[in-house]
Amino acid sequence: MTALAWLVPVALFLGGLGLAAFLWSLSRGQFDDLEGAGWRALDDEGTVIRASHTGSRSPVQPPQR
């Protein structure tokens, strides 16, 4: 029964970790676009559009079509 002394806290900690991860991803909008996220994974060009340090657009410029 002494194993319980550490098994129970470990179980609670792991569960808590999962909960924290869920709440974090929820607040970061990971579940906002379930359909789009699937497509983004297949997108080879991976255009991350985000501000760089100079305030201009991403260094990874999309190719013009």
Place this chain on the structure above:
Amino acid sequence: MAQILTYDKTLALDAAQPDPQRTTLVSLAVEGMHCGACMRKVENALSALPGVTAARANLSSKRVSVVALDGKRNAEVYIETLSGLGFTASLLPDSAAQQTSRTSFDIWKRVGVAGFAAANIMLLSVSVWSGHSGEMPHSVQGLFHWLSALIALPTVAYAGRPFFVSAREAIRNGRLNMDVPISVGVLLATGMSLFQTMRGSEQVYFDAAVTLLFFLLIGRALDQFVRTRAAGAAENLLGIRAPAASVLLPDGSIERIATSEILPGMRLIVAAGERVPVDGRVYKAKSDIDESLLTGESLPRTVATGDTIFCGTLNLTSPIEIEATTVAENTLLAEIAQLMTTAEQAKGRYVRLADRAAQIYAPAVHILGLLTFVGWMLAGYNWEPALTAAIAVLIITCPCALALAVPAVQVVATGRLMQAGIILKSADGLERLSEVDTVVFDKTGTLTLGEPRLATDSPVKDHDLAIAAGLASRSRHPYSRAVVIAARSHGLTPRIVENVQEIAGEGLTAIVDGTQVRLGSASYCGYGGQPIQGLYFRWGSDAPVPLAMLDRLRSDAIDTLGVLRSQGFNLHILSGDQRDSVASAAAATGISYWMAAQKPDDKIREIERLSRVGKKVLMVGDGLNDAPALAAGHASLSPSTAADISQVAADAIFQGERLRPILELLEVAKLTKRRSLENFTIAIGYNLVFVPLAMLGYVTPLIAAIAMSGSSIAVTLNALRMSNPRRGVHS
């Protein structure tokens, strides 16, 4: 960890760096975005524009968020850019997008917490149950109960809040809803378990209480998910179609301002093809105005200096200068909205199936609990086993299956309707739809497509039609479009005609091969007799050739109405259009009960008369003039081409050119009701088995936990049966 935080902060700062005050977030609804490639096209095109810091498309909600300098003012540029790529975009109001996402975020957080607690408490109680037969010491059992209490108490307080709040609200208003027995059950179970834990007893129900909350929250979250998604889709459809207007300043220059900034007395320029942004008076010039959204009348009205002109109508022929008279809340549009609100109050009295069940269920459950307590006391027991048995009854009857029964069915139904191109807007819409026995149609834009087409027996020669189409291709008048479409469908290429002149309210003219040709009204083409509905074409001084126009029925209208009739629905037409055209549409569709030239309040009166004689009316309409009638009907449906306000009033919106979705909608509504009733039966059946056991004191925490989950899973599976249309439709 610290590093990641700093990195994130830098990024956040960078995004705002250009000028924090002027960088704004704009949300656009983008129609026609279907896959990853579309999504990338949209994002790349927008982020390549000057001033745009970031663009992020959301495929699920069909929206794109743009972070940009002065984003609001540039919204039109974004819309233009996207339309160049073949996407129809419109600006969304700020409030709309953010409000909905926050509430669903909140409920999912509670689901997460309840899930975590349920899993851990279950882990502890399973060990206690299995320890019963073995050698688990009493002290360990007590420790586990205390641990469960430690997890359960904050969870119940946090995750149960939506139920407690709603139950308190209901009781304060003297009503009973499902949340009352839920709250009572959960609170009693938790309270008694805490008491028993302190006493070192075995009757501990923390697992049942928390699992119950977890399942209930899932039901609620699903309910909200569907509603948020449907509401979002409806908002996208609405969009704001005229986000900006051109103002003529006193010094003669023209400035684009947002529609919301227009003041009465301002002079505005409305270009051909633009929607009129406010109610006003024509100040200068003459044009044809398409008022179909307001009146249901498919033909444009010719306006000249001094004429009144309404917000939301479409300017067809030439640019006009107008003076704004009323803005925003005072427009005709707002007045119709007022009529609508009044009509809607009747609908507010409708009580949802689940709430009706709760009104019987909640008192019954509480009486049963009381009876159990009294019974045990009368049988000579102590108050303690009596109370334990009574509480066990309340826990067992806690309406987990009942609370899941309706949301689960609605989630599946809404998903199925969405696949069929129907957006369901109100949660109780399906229930009301299932009771419908009379269908009232508007004509223009509902039974018909709302666009005139050239009559097939027109005497015009191909050569003339090609020239007429050449002239017509320079105009936005619905008749002109019909001529071009007719020419194309005859396999003709419209002649290229240069220097076409359009005279508002009259017609078009040009010189072709040295001869003057005219396309327009009877008088304009010099036709002396009784004019037909449509256009005339005149080549030089030849006799004018008539081009008769008809408003075409939706391709499957006759079939669909036939099916509806065979299913026993009463069919009516209520139209604002002229007597003759309504009569011909009624004859074509075989509807014998029709009324023409109906104003919005006439339509309401007719619908109220029908409901007084006990009919449940489904109103199907699109025009602004239908909006009050849509609100007055027992249920209502609009095509997605409908006026904004009609879409707001309708319970559901269908997309596409066909009328068939109405059949699917009514079918799914009936099926939804049947499945909901089945689920109620399952829930009640399970209560019939377990309540007597609980009353006799045989329900242990283990039995409570199994029964609770078992019934929830059963109702969810029953709801899922509906998702397969092939089996669903006629089962």
